[in-house]
Amino acid sequence: MNTSSSKIILCIGSIYVETNYLELETGGKDELAGGKEYQSASWEMRPAGSAVNVATQLVALGCKVKLIGKRGRDEMGQKLCSLLEGRGVDSSHLVVSKEVQTSVDTGVVFKHNGNNIQLVSGGANGSLCYSDIINQSLDLDNVGAVYLGGMAKQHALITDYPKLISFFNEKGIKVFLDHGRIPVDFSEEKRQLILTSIGLVDGYFPNEEEICAVTKTNRLTEAVGRIMEIGVKLVIVKQGGNGCTVATPNKIVHIPGRKVEVLNTVGAGDAFNAGFISEYQGGKSPEDSARFANATAAKRVGSKKYFIGLNL
Ligand SMILES: Nc1ncnc2c1ncn2[C@@H]1O[C@H](COP(=O)(O)OP(=O)(O)OP(=O)(O)O)[C@@H](O)[C@H]1O
Numbered sequence: 001m002n003t004s005s006s007k008i009i010l011c012i013g014s015i016y017v018e019t020n021y022l023e024l025e026t027g028g029k030d031e032l033a034g035g036k037e038y039q040s041a042s043w044e045m046r047p048a049g050s051a052v053n054v055a056t057q058l059v060a061l062g063c064k065v066k067l068i069g070k071r072g073r074d075e076m077g078q079k080l081c082s083l084l085e086g087r088g089v090d091s092s093h094l095v096v097s098k099e100v101q102t103s104v105d106t107g108v109v110f111k112h113n114g115n116n117i118q119l120v121s122g123g124a125n126g127s128l129c130y131s132d133i134i135n136q137s138l139d140l141d142n143v144g145a146v147y148l149g150g151m152a153k154q155h156a157l158i159t160d161y162p163k164l165i166s167f168f169n170e171k172g173i174k175v176f177l178d179h180g181r182i183p184v185d186f187s188e189e190k191r192q193l194i195l196t197s198i199g200l201v202d203g204y205f206p207n208e209e210e211i212c213a214v215t216k217t218n219r220l221t222e223a224v225g226r227i228m229e230i231g232v233k234l235v236i237v238k239q240g241g242n243g244c245t246v247a248t249p250n251k252i253v254h255i256p257g258r259k260v261e262v263l264n265t266v267g268a269g270d271a272f273n274a275g276f277i278s279e280y281q282g283g284k285s286p287e288d289s290a291r292f293a294n295a296t297a298a299k300r301v302g303s304k305k306y307f308i309g310l311n312l
């Protein structure tokens with residue numbers, strides 16, 4: 001089934017080359033010591049970042065997608081393009097700069113418990129800014145929706161988020177936002193920027209912890225109430241194995257999650273976002289889109305593979 005709209009869905013956000021060392025032997029410890037060499041059983045390399053994950057899943061669902069992010073004019077940047085193309089994501093709208101290094105994320109995953117350590121480097125993502133995005137030569141008449149992923153970590157862009165969302169609003173393009181995890185040391189100024197941005201979007205996709213952090217409340221119903229008060233028309237709160245809650249100005253509905261054997265929860269939220277947007281843009285109701293999103297994410301969670309063509 002493919003009910004996706006024929007218009008382009010534009011995904012904007014951080015883009016990484018992610019390399020993971022799997023089943024690292026650390027003698028049962030959750031730490032690495034200086035001067036030692038550690039052996040892992042195997043490694044994997046993939047393109048990563050919320051916008052990349054959503055773009056990849058949307059492509060798998062049969063949607064037309066464009067991706068905007070920033071990379072360096074370096075070998076890792078070229079590698080990132082080939083990894084994206086390998087997953088069917090067009091890399092021709094990435095901003096390329098010789099001033100920055102492509103962002104990389106290298107993880108080690110411990111054999112004894114599956115915990116991981118991530119090492120991040122490269123300045124490309126942190127330098128993505130408003131003018132980088134709006135100066136991309138894209139025919140916006142063909143863009144039906146924009147997905148903005150990972151706002152909370154985009155240090156250069158965060159202050160211009162309200163301006164960026166307004167730019168698309170003025171062109172009649174729907175905007176969906178998932179700002180991602182709120183760091184514990186987040187400033188009040190940034191929290192206010194997030195609230196202002198949420199007030200401008202057509203759909204807001206936090207998880208339970210994130211909506212509580214951004215509204216400074218402990219209870220979901222109160223958090224959703226505060227967000228609806230600032231004028232948002234559609235809030236979908238992701239709740240892991242419990243599914244999600246869909247809030248519109250008229251009602252709040254809980255949609256239970258699918259029962260699935262959990263193999264890998266990485267990227268569940270992004271798979272959910274993509275499933276929701278593809279259906280919603282195809283004209284489905286928020287509740288039906290959320291059911292499909294739960295099913296898309298459950299397939300992700302129940303698979304060791306990252307992105308799957310779905311036949312639901
Ligand atoms: N154990 C599970 N069983 C079934 N479905 C699940 C499970 N975990 C997650 N999901 C599905 O994935 C969706 C998103 O997961 P979650 O609530 O963890 O979002 P998230 O915290 O934003 O994820 P991420 O860490 O990927 O950003 C859920 O709403 C649900 O549909």
Ligand SMILES: [Mg+2]
Nearest residue numbers: 180207269270
């Ligand atoms: Mg998430």
